[in-house]
Structures are given as C-alpha cells and as structure tokens.
Amino acid sequence: MADVMSQEEIDRLLNQISSGEFDMEEVKNQPEKSVKNYDFARPAKFSKEHLRTLEIIFEHYCRLLSTDLPAYLRKTVSVEVMNSEVVIYSEFSNALSNPVLLGVVNFTPLKGNIIMEIGANIGYAIIDRLLGGEGNSLEKNRDFSEIELAILERIFNICVNLLREPWKNVVSINPRLERIETNSQFAQIISPSETIAIITINMQIGDVSGLMNICLPFTCLEPVMDKLNTKYWFSTMQEKDNYSYHEAIESLISRADVPVKALLGHSTITVADFATLQLGDIIKLDRRVEDELDIYVGDIRKFKALPGSFEDNYAVRITDIIREE
Numbered sequence: 126m127a128d129v130m131s132q133e134e135i136d137r138l139l140n141q142i143s144s145g146e147f148d149m150e151e152v153k154n155q156p157e158k159s160v161k162n163y164d165f166a167r168p169a170k171f172s173k174e175h176l177r178t179l180e181i182i183f184e185h186y187c188r189l190l191s192t193d194l195p196a197y198l199r200k201t202v203s204v205e206v207m208n209s210e211v212v213i214y215s216e217f218s219n220a221l222s223n224p225v226l227l228g229v230v231n232f233t234p235l236k237g238n239i240i241m242e243i244g245a246n247i248g249y250a251i252i253d254r255l256l257g258g259e260g261n262s263l264e265k266n267r268d269f270s271e272i273e274l275a276i277l278e279r280i281f282n283i284c285v286n287l288l289r290e291p292w293k294n295v296v297s298i299n300p301r302l303e304r305i306e307t308n309s310q311f312a313q314i315i316s317p318s319e320t321i322a323i324i325t326i327n328m329q330i331g332d333v334s335g336l337m338n339i340c341l342p343f344t345c346l347e348p349v350m351d352k353l354n355t356k357y358w359f360s361t362m363q364e365k366d367n368y369s370y371h372e373a374i375e376s377l378i379s380r381a382d383v384p385v386k387a388l389l390g391h392s393t394i395t396v397a398d399f400a401t402l403q404l405g406d407i408i409k410l411d412r413r414v415e416d417e418l419d420i421y422v423g424d425i426r427k428f429k430a431l432p433g434s435f436e437d438n439y440a441v442r443i444t445d446i447i448r449e450e
Contacts, residue, residue, distance in 0.1 A: 170320045170343045176209040178353045183324045183339065185291040190328070193287060197280065198254045203329040207336070210325075215317035217340055221309040224268050228281045229312060230288075231301045237345035238303065238314045241284065244335030247328055252276055260331045269307055278305060295352045315342045322346075387430060387441050388419045417444055 130138075187204040194202040221227075226248045228241040246262040252273050254260035269277070281302050288300045306312045315321070319342055326337040346353065390410030412418075418441060420428035430441035 171211045171322045175350065175353045176211070176322060179322060179324055179341065180206050180209050182291045182295070183326065186287060187326060189287045189290065190284065193283060194280075194330075197283065198251065198260065198330060200254055200260050200331045203327075204337075205327050207325040207327045210323055211320060212323060213317065214315050214319045214321050214340075214342070217321060217323060217338075218309045218312070218317070223309065224266060224307045225309055226269070226277065227306040227309065227312045228285065229303045229306065229314060230285050231303050232345055233299045233301065235296065235298065235345050235348060237342055239342065239345060240312060240314060240338075240340035241281070242338040242340065243281075243328075244337070246333060247330065247335035247337070248273075248277055250330050250333040250335075251280055254330070255280075260333060262333045274305055274307070278302070281305060296349050315344060319344060383423055386421050387432070388421060389432075 184206050187206055190204040191202055194204075221242070224245055226243040226245060228243070230239050230241055232239050245266050248269065249262045249266075250260050253262070255276055285300045285302045289298060292298050321343065322341045324339040324341070326339065328335055328337050390412035392408050392410050394408065417429040418432060419426050420430050420441060420443070422428075427447055428443050429445035429447065430443050433440050433442055
C-alpha cells in the first residue's frame, strides 16, 4: 500500500508546481510501466528457457527416430519438432479425439509418467506397412483391434527406448512403456489442472504425415528443472562428447597398423654397376658398423637403434627416442 502524504507535504508539492521547480510535463512524458497479467489458475512453471531446452532434447530425439524407424518400417521416415507450449492437462486431454493412441511411459527414476500420443493416421500407416502393405492410412478412423495394438506396441517400445540418449545430459532415465490407451479418459495420469509442457513433433512416413505429441507434466520434471537450461545442457553435453570422442579416437588409433623401417644407410652407385650386381657383391654404405640406425615410423624419423637379432630374426634395439614437433 502506498504511503499517505501529510498536509505539509501536499502544500510543499503545490508550491513547487506553482513556482516551476516541479515540471508536470516531464512526469507525463515518462513511459508507463508495463503490467503483465498473471493467471493464478495457470501458473507459469515452464519458462521459455525450459521450453527451448526441451526442444533441443527432442530435436536430438527426432534424429534418432529418423535413423531407427526406417529399419523397421522399410520406408523413409522424416521427423522434426514443430513447436512447444505450456497448457494445463485438461486442455490437452479435451483436445484429443477417439480413437487415439496414447502411450503411458514410466519415466524412472523421475516420479510419475509422461504421455506419448501418436496420431491415429500414423498408427494405421505403421500397421499397414508392418503387415506388408504400402503404408497407407485409412480414409475413415475406427477402433484399433487387440492384434493391431500388439503390433503398435513394438513401435512404441522402440520410440520409448530412444528417449534414453537425448535425456542423458540432464538425467539418466530408464523409460518403460506401461500401457497403450485408445481412450483419453483412461489416461488421467495427473490432475486436470496440472501444468504440462507439450512438444509437438511432425512425423512423415512415406506419403502419410501426422503429429506426435509428448506430454511432460511439471510434477515429473520438477526435480530436474534447474538442469533444463541450455547453458547447463550444452556444458554437460560438451564434456561427455569430448570424453567419448577422445576414447573413440584412441581406440581406433590403437588398432591401426603403421609401417616401421630401419634405415641401414645410403649409397650411390652408377646404373652400370647396378645392372651388373651379382650374388656376393658388396655395396659400401655411408655408416660404420657401430653407428646407430635411424628408425622411421611411416615417414617420420622417430627412434635411434642398434642392429641385432632376436629368435633367428633380424631386429633392432631402441637406444634413443627422437622427440620433434
């Protein structure tokens, strides 16, 4: 509550205005403070930074889907993130039309479940493709049979298992598909007034295009909300990627074959002498018997060594390492 001015303060202010010490025009020209409406029924629990980080995570997830699903469907699959938004769960569930494909996914070790919703036309196209068809959708939607749901469960499990890698920079999860629902009323995993983040993904299988919605409740992600920022995400990703990259390079280099040769010396002879060489002839080199040999790894002079033998084979014994840039 604002402070109440006394009569003395009011009189002083009026005197300043009348004398010109206080400029009313300057006060009028000052920009008004912008007031942002806040809906207490729908608190903003997900910031723009959180949504942007979730988009980055699921962009990685889309790349994995685009790579793995064609191996099972034997058809080109294009997947991309469309947008992200924050709504309450009742708005999401009321917007669903039956029949619908809702995969309830346990997000262990995080508490609670998430929902993976795939458009019915995409589901029909997947069933048609897995049963030997061209991958076409139905003109008129109908309920899914038990056999069709069993077929779709395989694809759902593939999609769920691919969630591990994109989320590993935030938290190591072990997602598990609990069940598939075709009626949105049976998938009330949280309170209707609970805030959720929805990641909308466009999926195209051949000529059939549809949407996949990932519903992420705030109660599920609350323990890792401080990690859902791009600064933390990129720093963690860079540390892990550099480590795995170095490991992969070292593993490949350790198995690489490189030629190693010992140079006994140099000599210069004429073409006529070379053409008339016979068994037992001697070629004089520019080194003495007691001199060290140059050992080359590839084309780089790397070691000094003395000649000898080992188990009836010619060999050299390293005497010095040449350390050059």
